[in-house]
Amino acid sequence: MPVRSPATRPFLLASLGTALLAGALFLPGLPGAFLFDDIPNIVNNASIQIHSLSLGNLYTVLSTPQPSGSMRGLPTLSFALDYWRAGGVADPATFKTTNIIIHALTAIALAWLFRSLLAAARVPAQRAAWLAPALALAWAAHPLQVSSVLYAVQRLQTLGTLFLVLALLAYLKARQAQIAGRPARGGFLLTALLWALALNCKEDTVLLPAYTLALELTVLRFAAANARTSQRLKHGYLAATLVGIGTYVFWVIPHYWSSAPYPGRDFNSAERLLTEARVLCRYLWETLLPLPRHMPFYYDWIQPSRGLLHPWTTLPALLLIVGLLALAWRLRHRQPLLALGVFLFFSAHFITSNVIGLELAYEHRNHFALIGAVLAVGSLLAEAARRRHLPTRAQAGLCAALLLILCGATALRAHTWRSAVSLAQAATQAAPASPRAWIDLCVGYLQAGGGAQTRHNPYLDRAIAACEAGADANPETLNSLAVLIALKSLRGDVTPNDWARFQGRLRSARMSWDNARAPFVLSYYAGLGVAMDKAQVRQALDLLLQRTGASPERLIHVGYAVLDELKQPEQALPYFVRAIEASPPGDPLALTLAAELQENGYVAIAEKIRRLASERK
Structure with a gap:
């Protein structure tokens, strides 16, 4: 022994x-x-939302492309098991x-x-x-x-x-x-x-x-x-190091x-x-x-x-x-x-x-x-x-x-992670210039009071104050201003100056990934039923296209925002038309888009898109 x-x-x-x-x-x-990346990878990820354990469900989880990437099967599978363990939530x-x-x-x-x-x-x-x-x-x-x-x-x-x-x-x-x-x-x-x-x-x-x-x-x-084993180790690691350096110099750097x-x-x-x-x-x-x-x-x-x-x-x-x-x-x-x-x-x-x-x-x-x-x-x-x-x-x-x-x-x-509000409070104190921290605090207060669809939300004033503080703390941020406009619209005291401040900053602020979301934040709250100035929202979406480029993908994104959230199908159609016109000849974008619109119940718009597709042939 x-x-x-x-x-x-x-x-x-x-x-x-x-x-x-x-x-x-x-x-x-x-x-x-x-919070943050949890939302696309867990909360809104339909592929992990299983309600029973079966080989078919587990295979679907592993075979479905994930927002986080295609090489992360084990954590994704564990997310699905947690969703099932929690009773389907x-x-x-x-x-x-x-x-x-x-x-x-x-x-x-x-x-x-x-x-x-x-x-x-x-x-x-x-x-x-x-x-x-x-x-x-x-x-x-x-x-x-x-x-x-x-x-x-x-x-x-x-x-x-x-x-x-x-x-x-x-x-x-x-x-x-x-x-x-x-x-x-x-x-x-x-x-x-x-x-x-x-x-x-x-x-x-x-x-x-x-x-x-x-x-x-x-x-x-x-x-x-064994001395030969030692030499093999040295030569093997030397060869692997040279391969690694070569891969970095001749593939990684040129690629990225x-x-x-x-x-x-x-x-x-x-x-x-x-x-x-x-x-x-x-x-x-x-x-x-x-x-x-x-x-x-x-x-x-x-x-x-x-x-x-x-x-x-x-x-x-x-x-x-x-x-x-x-x-x-x-x-x-x-x-x-x-x-x-x-x-x-x-x-x-x-x-x-x-x-x-x-x-x-x-x-x-x-x-x-x-x-x-x-x-x-x-x-x-x-x-x-x-x-x-x-x-x-x-x-x-x-x-x-x-x-x-x-x-x-x-x-x-x-302990500060016990709730969205307490975490956001700690984050804004540690990094007062962080746009994301202030947005989290603003939205955290709003959700703590029941959200944007709750009448007389008791935390609405706190949420608005957090948005104002965030907008003042960082002159480059757009999302705090966007949520501020939405919440002041909800409270009923949004002013033309609020809109002018947002549109002015949208014209000059750097177009980071976060800032490029700001006009869609406005349309999102409009879709929740907040009484927004829809003409101002469309103006913000048009400014975004000017700042970031009117690619077919972004035009379609804007078109859907106008269609689904602003509920303005006639105003949405030009964006779809521009997306098709910007696509290369022979691209199936028009037919794919028409099929999506048809499936979502927008029959009249889908038919117009099909006619445009046939005219381009």
């Missing part, structure tokens, strides 16, 4: 306690509310509870990974038995994790992290077997299987080879009992690089790369000084870097990142866990901080990266304690105090 280490039982109990505490910290955020508490369970399981897996890493770095087993769960708790209890765990749709990220951690653990065990001269094929096969599961959750899990390379450069050092602003963004590829240096430094600041007021959830207020010194913090941020990477490379043998942590943190951001035209910042992008940060900071603290000759009890006490601070900060931040 195998001899069990005397440290195994305490470690198991500590790991279980870590998982339970990690889950409990997020309970104050229940039930919470769905999208219940926020049900979805968020599943996220909490996933987070707790990841904390257990991470404790095992940290224990194996500490053993590989020759940390004594007794010390690793309590240090590994402590590091796992530091990761699980960090306030940055709140927006990954309680933001329901980010199960894409958290489930991917779980499989990544298990894959790294399997890889590490396989490599330790090679070092000891034992068979390792089963461990590598398990690593590949877990990686495949991770890839079915989130695309950025493709970075697993970068993480295993970081392990080799620091802790494992390409060691093996944009000298002009990305669609719906106000920055190009070069500006994005410069800005991401500042964003990464902000992530580091939030990691090292984890105060909830530093974490606003929305980062739409961040201004892109237009040059190395515009703003001036861009160049120092770049130098800091290069300096940290150079330091990690230099210390990779003397301080392997410190170097590994730095490599993991920055490699985890390689995709989201690169040339793909994503939004500039999101906290959930740190979900895996925090593993590296925890390793690096923990290694620094351990080295400082060693140099100060701190007794073991003093080290344990200091560690407990730091963990207690993290737990308290996370519980406090989770």
